[in-house]
Amino acid sequence: MVENQLPTKVSFWSKVKSFLFQEINVELTPYQQKVEDEINAFLHQEVTWQGIKGFLFQEIKF
Numbered sequence: 001m002v003e004n005q006l007p008t009k010v011s012f013w014s015k016v017k018s019f020l021f022q023e024i025n026v027e028l029t030p031y032q033q034k035v036e037d038e039i040n041a042f043l044h045q046e047v048t049w050q051g052i053k054g055f056l057f058q059e060i061k062f
Contacts, residue, residue, distance in 0.1 A: 028036060
């Protein structure tokens with residue numbers, strides 16, 4: 001009865017999916033973690049029209 005529920009062979013697509021979607025664990029040093037946190041804070045900051053307007057129309061001094 002149990003034999004009928006098992007796949008007969010592993011397909012190519014199953015091998016590809018298991019390789020592509022395997023879990024990868026990365027350990028960072030405290031300095032690397034600090035840099036990653038700063039990058040995430042920069043990328044996820046709130047973008048407002050006032051901020052864009054202030055950047056585009058800032059006074060340029062030579």
